[in-house]
Amino acid sequence: MNSLSLRLVIATTIVFMASLSCTFAVLVQEAKYGLFRVQRNSLTVQVDTLAERIRIVDGRPTLELGDLAEEVGKTVSYALLDRQGRVIQSWGLKGVDVSPAVIERYDTDDPFGFSIERWLDPNSGDPVMLILPDAGGRQRVVVTVVAREGLFVQASMPLLDSNIAIADVLYTFTEGTVLAILLPLLLAMIAIPIIVRLTLKPIRRVSRQAQEMEAATLDRRLSINRVPTEMRGLVRAFNDLLARLDTAWRLQREFTANAAHELRTPIAALRAEVEAIVPAPARSVLAVHFDKVARLLAQLLALAEADSRPIDTAAHLDLTALAKAVVTDMAPAVLASGRDIAVELAGDGPTLVRGDPGLVEIALRNLVDNAVRHSRPQSAIRVVIDERSISVSNTGSDIPEEVREAMFERFWKKDRRTGGSGLGLSIVDTIMTRLGGSVIVSSSSGTATFALGFQLGSGA
Amino acid sequence: MRVLFAEDDEAVGRATASSLTAAGFVVDLVESRDDALHALKSHSYDAAVFDILLPDGSGLEALAEVRRSRLDLPVLLLTALGSVDDRVTGLNTGADDYLVKPFSIDELIARLRALQRRLGTSVAMVLAVENTSFDPTSRMMSVDGEHVPLSRAESIVVERFMRCLGRVVTKEQLAESVYSFNEEYTDNAVEVHVHRVRRKLEGSGAKLSIRTVRGLGYIMVADKTP
Structure with missing residues (x-):
């Protein structure tokens, strides 16, 4: 029931059916009255015609039915009544007494609520219309007019059974118009989902825009153009939320970056001062601590950069060139730590993948750094480039299954005593998530491997 | 300086x-x-x-x-x-x-x-690391004052390594230094030169060694005095 199309279809059907029922109710009422009116008019025409045909034969009034004689016996009855309303001549059923005294008894019998007051006086010349039960109990429509010399001419016929007749009329009517009635409904059923789709197109566009948003693009806003007026409130509210998030996020990000940056200069001064007065051999002891602080600052900045660096989604990089550059840069430090490092390439050519070269470089540096700190001296670190991945493995450490998720959290450390900042892997994870890539950890028989997976570049 | x-x-x-x-x-x-x-x-x-x-x-x-x-x-x-x-x-x-x-x-x-x-501005300056020195002008290497004979290619390799002490020198860079544009060479030829220089450094007792960064190149490092 959550589909707008379905809701509209159901609502439209209900409204359509309700209005159709109302139309039918009005039609039935109209038809009832209409039928009655047809009968009355028909009878009135007949009695008017007959009133012309009264002749005086041998001093007695006589009525000739003429062409109307054939109506008798089917349903219609005729009668000629005298001044007092007594029957002189009759055809079919016996005439009905229309003397004022008799008529008064029926004055409230009109089933349609029409007043028959004005017909009560036979002398007025107007036709008198009555509905009376016949001997068999069937309702009959009786019309009486005053003819010449105060004589009455009367015609009657059974009141058409309105329900059956109306059903018949409506059936006939519906039969001819069923297509005309159902076609709009059918069209509405087809049109509603299409209209809904078209109407919601701007909403889908806005959803796509919202989907593409991430921390680094919080300065973007959803476009309100062509969004239906009813939905603009929602879009505006969302944009306001974005603005607040943007501010909060920028403050947070700037704080991390600024704090790390602002700490660097005073620490650099402190280090320079201390190293200037401490003799060279003693410096190495201090260097360990200074390096730790320097590393933490560098990692905080790297994290701020990983979080907030705008990403060019179309950017490509060559994993082979990147790995060579990073290993070239880091190899002296790795060898100095007593470990070996090797690059293993899949082929001779470049390995093009999608991704921001700057961010991937940060990720790769962190993995190599991580491998150095978690491997035993004399062991070898391997940087392996594959078709669309780059992996860094080291021997000398196993990664238990239970920490494989936790290790990507910020400030997670395997051992509180080790010198790492606890940020390296979370930086790697943040970067790969933002690039739409993957980080896969595997570990077996003392070898730990971190593989970064990328989407293939268009040039590959 | x-x-x-x-x-x-x-x-x-x-x-x-x-x-x-x-x-x-x-x-x-x-x-x-x-x-x-x-x-x-x-x-x-x-x-x-x-x-x-x-x-x-x-x-x-x-x-x-x-x-x-x-x-x-x-x-x-x-x-x-x-x-x-x-x-x-x-x-x-x-x-x-x-x-x-x-x-x-x-x-x-x-x-x-x-x-x-x-x-360095003085390209001709004698390069000296620990007990080893190389004179770019005479193209002579000596360890503890003892002259160590080098072939032309080996002397180019030694100079390149000593100028880039502690930094990665790729095989391509070595090849570019040793061979001219139109000379054919193989990775193997570069490896042979490096191997010979390594043996000469070891044989003469130089406190320098050339370490391999597999898949990339070599680094010359000064041996830490124990």
């Missing part, structure tokens, strides 16, 4: 300059980009160290100016920023090396010496 040091943070500048002086460098300390450019015009330096953020402009601008004036002077950039882009921009502008604050004075000294060896 005379070094121009442009650093606006007074404490960093003074303490670093005094450590460099103690290590045998001659240091001219300036605090702005203009002063740095002015000093470069009036004196001759073996290397320059620029802080990226200077009060009257960026160290990158000073570096660009140095490169425009075609001064063949090794320049090391110091920065408190240290993002990937800063490093790339620095190196693209023509910096020879890059250090992020807070840096170690020993690291700075090592880098400056490496710069001097690699790109």
Whole structure:
């Protein structure tokens, strides 16, 4: 029931059916009255015609039915009544007494609520219309007019059974118009989902825009153009939320970056001062601590950069060139730590993948750094480039299954005593998530491997 | 070795300059980009160290100016920023090396010496590391004063390694140094030269060794005295 199309279809059907029922109710009422009116008019025409045909034969009034004689016996009855309303001549059923005294008894019998007051006086010349039960109990429509010399001419016929007749009329009517009635409904059923789709197109566009948003693009806003007026409130509210998030996020990000940056200069001064007065051999002891602080600052900045660096989604990089550059840069430090490092390439050519070269470089540096700190001296670190991945493995450490998720959290450390900042892997994870890539950890028989997976570049 | 040091943070500048002086460098300390450019015009330096953020402009601008004036002077950039882009921009502008604050004075000294060896103004200067020296003019190597005979290709390999002490030298770079453009060579040929140099260094008792970075190249490192 959550589909707008379905809701509209159901609502439209209900409204359509309700209005159709109302139309039918009005039609039935109209038809009832209409039928009655047809009968009355028909009878009135007949009695008017007959009133012309009264002749005086041998001093007695006589009525000739003429062409109307054939109506008798089917349903219609005729009668000629005298001044007092007594029957002189009759055809079919016996005439009905229309003397004022008799008529008064029926004055409230009109089933349609029409007043028959004005017909009560036979002398007025107007036709008198009555509905009376016949001997068999069937309702009959009786019309009486005053003819010449105060004589009455009367015609009657059974009141058409309105329900059956109306059903018949409506059936006939519906039969001819069923297509005309159902076609709009059918069209509405087809049109509603299409209209809904078209109407919601701007909403889908806005959803796509919202989907593409991430921390680094919080300065973007959803476009309100062509969004239906009813939905603009929602879009505006969302944009306001974005603005607040943007501010909060920028403050947070700037704080991390600024704090790390602002700490660097005073620490650099402190280090320079201390190293200037401490003799060279003693410096190495201090260097360990200074390096730790320097590393933490560098990692905080790297994290701020990983979080907030705008990403060019179309950017490509060559994993082979990147790995060579990073290993070239880091190899002296790795060898100095007593470990070996090797690059293993899949082929001779470049390995093009999608991704921001700057961010991937940060990720790769962190993995190599991580491998150095978690491997035993004399062991070898391997940087392996594959078709669309780059992996860094080291021997000398196993990664238990239970920490494989936790290790990507910020400030997670395997051992509180080790010198790492606890940020390296979370930086790697943040970067790969933002690039739409993957980080896969595997570990077996003392070898730990971190593989970064990328989407293939268009040039590959 | 005379070094121009442009650093606006007074404490960093003074303490670093005094450590460099103690290590045998001659240091001219300036605090702005203009002063740095002015000093470069009036004196001759073996290397320059620029802080990226200077009060009257960026160290990158000073570096660009140095490169425009075609001064063949090794320049090391110091920065408190240290993002990937800063490093790339620095190196693209023509910096020879890059250090992020807070840096170690020993690291700075090592880098400056490496710069001097690699790109020093006096190309003919004798390269000396531990007990080993190489004279680029006579193309002779000696260990503890003893002459070690080298072939032409081997002497090129030794010079290249000693100028890039502690840094990765790729096989391609070695091949480019040893062979001219139209000479055919194989990776294997380069490996053979390196292998021979290695044996000669070991045989003569040089406190230098060439380590392999598989898939990339080699690094010459000075053996740590135990």
